[in-house]
Amino acid sequence: MANPLGIPSDIPWRRICVSEDMLDPVSCDNEYPPRWRSSLAVFRYDPADEFQPFEDHVVSYIKVVASIAPYAPEISIELGSDYVPPELIDELEEAYPCYGSLLHVAVTPTEAEMGDFKPDEYPYIANFEPKKRELYETVTDTGEVLSGSSTSLKVGKSGVSSQTTENFNIDTGWNFGIKGEYKKIGGEITAGETGKWGTASANKYETTHTHNYDESVERKETQSHTTQLSQMYNLLQSFHMGTNRALFFMEPHPHIRQSEETFINGPRALEGMQEFMLVVVRPEKMKDFCVNALLETAHLLTEPVYEYDTDSDVVNFRLTAKAQNKDTDWGKNSFTSDPVSHTETYYAPPGFEIIGYDMKVLHSQRVYEGPTVTYDANTLTVYGSVTWRFWEGDFHAFEGYRDNYEDGILDVDVTVELRAKDGEITEYTRQLFLSARQLCCCKRLPQLQRPSITYEVLLPKKARIQIHHGFMDRKRFEQSRNMSRTIRDLIFKSLGSSKRIPYGKQSFEDSNVFMSKVTNVLKARRITRELFKPAAEASVISDKDRKVLARRLEGFTLADFLEADAETLARRLGRSTQDVLDLKASTLRAIAKRATTESNEAPNRRSR
Known part of the structure; x- marks a missing residue:
C-alpha cells in the first residue's frame, strides 16, 4: 500500500527501447544517423511496493518520447540512376515537413503469457498526460487563446491519478469610450481593458480567513512522484483512456488572424519533441507486459509547375510558279511543269524555344506536295511544292488555238508558338502521404531501418493550393485554413481507409509518391x-x-x-x-x- 507520508520523488526513468537506426554506433567517425527522421523512445518505471495502491494489480509508469521531424528519404546514387539521369539525382531528394501526427500506444501481455489472459484482463491505461491542447477563438479582435497541460506533472498517492495544471492565456481586448456635453463645453475620453460607468452605492463586507500549513507536509500527503514532460506549442487531442491503447493526435498551431505584415507559406509545420506519460495497470499474476508504439506523420508532395513567358511570331510562306507559254508548233499543245518547291526556315529568337504552331492556308492552286511543317526547339521549317500548266484551247479562225495559263500557288501563314527557355517554378500541393515508425519493446525482432509508407492519397482539387512565398492576403489565409482542415480529415480517414497499407509493406521507393516525384523532375527538366x-x-x-x-x-x-x-x-x-x-x-x-x-x-x- 502507498506510504502515507513518503517524500515525493522524481521518477528515475529507465529506457526500455529506442529507434535503433537513430543511434550512432561509432564515435568520432564523422558519420551520423539521418538528421531528419522521426524517432521514438520508451521509458519505464515500476513504483516500489509501498506505492502500489492495489492488492491484486500492479501499477507501472510509461513515458513515450516522440521526436517529430521532416521526412527526408535517402535516395542512393544507384537507385536514383535507375529513374533519372545522373545529373538530376539531387532533385529527387527533398525534406517533407510534417503537417500532422498520430501516436498509437498499446500495452499487451507478453507473447509467453498472451494465451493466459482474456482481453478484459489485459493491462489497461488508467491515466495519461497530456490529455488535450485546444485553441479558443475569442469574439474580440485579439484572436486566440491556447490552453493545455503544463510541463509539471505530479502523481497522487493513489498511484493512478495525476495532477497537472491547465494553462490559459486570455486577452479580452481593450475598450474605448468618448463622452461629451453640448451646452457646457467639455468632454471625456476613457480607455482600458475593463470599466464601469455611472453612479452606484454598495455595502462592503470583509471576511479574513487565515490558513497556516506546512508545504512540505502537504506535498508528502498529496504527492508520491513527480516528473517533467516536454511540450510542443501545438494542438493535441487524446482518445481511449481506460483501454489497453491510447491514441494521440497532434496538429500544428493554425494561422488564426490575417495580418498583412506576416509571411505565410501554407499551413504551419509540426516539428519538435513531445513526451507522453501513461499509467499502466496490470493483474498481479501477469509477470510483465509489452509496449508497442506507432508514430505516423503526415506530409505533402508538391507538384512543380514551370511558368514561362510566351510569345508568338508569324512565318509567311509564299510560293508562286508562273505558267509559261509552251506553244512550240502549229498543233494544239499542252504542258505541265515539274514540281517547283520552296522551303521557309524560321529560327527561334534568343532566349526562346519553339513549342508548337498553328497553320492557316490562304490560297492554294495546283499544289503538288505540302504544306508540311516540321520543328524542334530551335528551328521551324515550312515546305511545299506546286506545278504550273499551259494548254491551248478551242481553235478560232483569226486567233488560232487560244492560250490558257494556270499558275501554281501556295500561300500559307504559320503562327509559331514560343516559350521562354527559363521559367519560374510555381509549386502546388498535390498529394498527402503518411510515413510511420514502429517500436515494439517486447519482441526482439529486427527493426525497420527506415520509415514505412502507410497511406497515400491525392488531395481534393479544392485543397491543391499554390505554395506562396510572400506576404499574407485574405485568399491565402483562407486557403491555409482549408488546407489544415483537409489534412486533419484525411489523417482521420486514413485509419479506416481501404487504401491503408500495412506497416512495413511499402517503402518510399516503391510508393506512388516516389513515382510522382520522379515524374515531376522529368517534366520540369523536359527530359x-x-x-x-x-x-x-x-x-x-x-x-x-x-x-x-x-x-x-x-x-x-x-x-x-x-x-x-x-x-x-x-x-x-x-x-x-x-x-x-x-x-x-x-x-x-x-x-x-x-x-x-x-x-x-x-x-x-x-x-x-
Missing part, C-alpha cells in the same frame, strides 16, 4: 516530349500494355498515367495495385535509360 503524348502511344511501354491503356485510359498522357493514383488505375485497368506500380517503375526506368544514352551520344555526334 522527353513523350511524357506529354498519349500513354497509348508511348514507345517506352510494351505493345501489350499500350493496347490496354488505349482501351481503358483514353485521353491520358504518359505523365497523367505516371502521376495518377495507383489504386484508382488498378481498378480501371483490371490489375493489382502492385502491378500498376511495377508498370510505372519500369516505364520510368526506360525513360531514364533512354535519356542517359542520348546524353552520352550527344558529344560523339557533335565531334563527328
Whole structure:
C-alpha cells in the first residue's frame, strides 16, 4: 500500500527501447544517423511496493518520447540512376515537413503469457498526460487563446491519478469610450481593458480567513512522484483512456488572424519533441507486459509547375510558279511543269524555344506536295511544292488555238508558338502521404531501418493550393485554413481507409509518391516530349500494355498515367495495385535509360 507520508520523488526513468537506426554506433567517425527522421523512445518505471495502491494489480509508469521531424528519404546514387539521369539525382531528394501526427500506444501481455489472459484482463491505461491542447477563438479582435497541460506533472498517492495544471492565456481586448456635453463645453475620453460607468452605492463586507500549513507536509500527503514532460506549442487531442491503447493526435498551431505584415507559406509545420506519460495497470499474476508504439506523420508532395513567358511570331510562306507559254508548233499543245518547291526556315529568337504552331492556308492552286511543317526547339521549317500548266484551247479562225495559263500557288501563314527557355517554378500541393515508425519493446525482432509508407492519397482539387512565398492576403489565409482542415480529415480517414497499407509493406521507393516525384523532375527538366503524348502511344511501354491503356485510359498522357493514383488505375485497368506500380517503375526506368544514352551520344555526334 502507498506510504502515507513518503517524500515525493522524481521518477528515475529507465529506457526500455529506442529507434535503433537513430543511434550512432561509432564515435568520432564523422558519420551520423539521418538528421531528419522521426524517432521514438520508451521509458519505464515500476513504483516500489509501498506505492502500489492495489492488492491484486500492479501499477507501472510509461513515458513515450516522440521526436517529430521532416521526412527526408535517402535516395542512393544507384537507385536514383535507375529513374533519372545522373545529373538530376539531387532533385529527387527533398525534406517533407510534417503537417500532422498520430501516436498509437498499446500495452499487451507478453507473447509467453498472451494465451493466459482474456482481453478484459489485459493491462489497461488508467491515466495519461497530456490529455488535450485546444485553441479558443475569442469574439474580440485579439484572436486566440491556447490552453493545455503544463510541463509539471505530479502523481497522487493513489498511484493512478495525476495532477497537472491547465494553462490559459486570455486577452479580452481593450475598450474605448468618448463622452461629451453640448451646452457646457467639455468632454471625456476613457480607455482600458475593463470599466464601469455611472453612479452606484454598495455595502462592503470583509471576511479574513487565515490558513497556516506546512508545504512540505502537504506535498508528502498529496504527492508520491513527480516528473517533467516536454511540450510542443501545438494542438493535441487524446482518445481511449481506460483501454489497453491510447491514441494521440497532434496538429500544428493554425494561422488564426490575417495580418498583412506576416509571411505565410501554407499551413504551419509540426516539428519538435513531445513526451507522453501513461499509467499502466496490470493483474498481479501477469509477470510483465509489452509496449508497442506507432508514430505516423503526415506530409505533402508538391507538384512543380514551370511558368514561362510566351510569345508568338508569324512565318509567311509564299510560293508562286508562273505558267509559261509552251506553244512550240502549229498543233494544239499542252504542258505541265515539274514540281517547283520552296522551303521557309524560321529560327527561334534568343532566349526562346519553339513549342508548337498553328497553320492557316490562304490560297492554294495546283499544289503538288505540302504544306508540311516540321520543328524542334530551335528551328521551324515550312515546305511545299506546286506545278504550273499551259494548254491551248478551242481553235478560232483569226486567233488560232487560244492560250490558257494556270499558275501554281501556295500561300500559307504559320503562327509559331514560343516559350521562354527559363521559367519560374510555381509549386502546388498535390498529394498527402503518411510515413510511420514502429517500436515494439517486447519482441526482439529486427527493426525497420527506415520509415514505412502507410497511406497515400491525392488531395481534393479544392485543397491543391499554390505554395506562396510572400506576404499574407485574405485568399491565402483562407486557403491555409482549408488546407489544415483537409489534412486533419484525411489523417482521420486514413485509419479506416481501404487504401491503408500495412506497416512495413511499402517503402518510399516503391510508393506512388516516389513515382510522382520522379515524374515531376522529368517534366520540369523536359527530359522527353513523350511524357506529354498519349500513354497509348508511348514507345517506352510494351505493345501489350499500350493496347490496354488505349482501351481503358483514353485521353491520358504518359505523365497523367505516371502521376495518377495507383489504386484508382488498378481498378480501371483490371490489375493489382502492385502491378500498376511495377508498370510505372519500369516505364520510368526506360525513360531514364533512354535519356542517359542520348546524353552520352550527344558529344560523339557533335565531334563527328
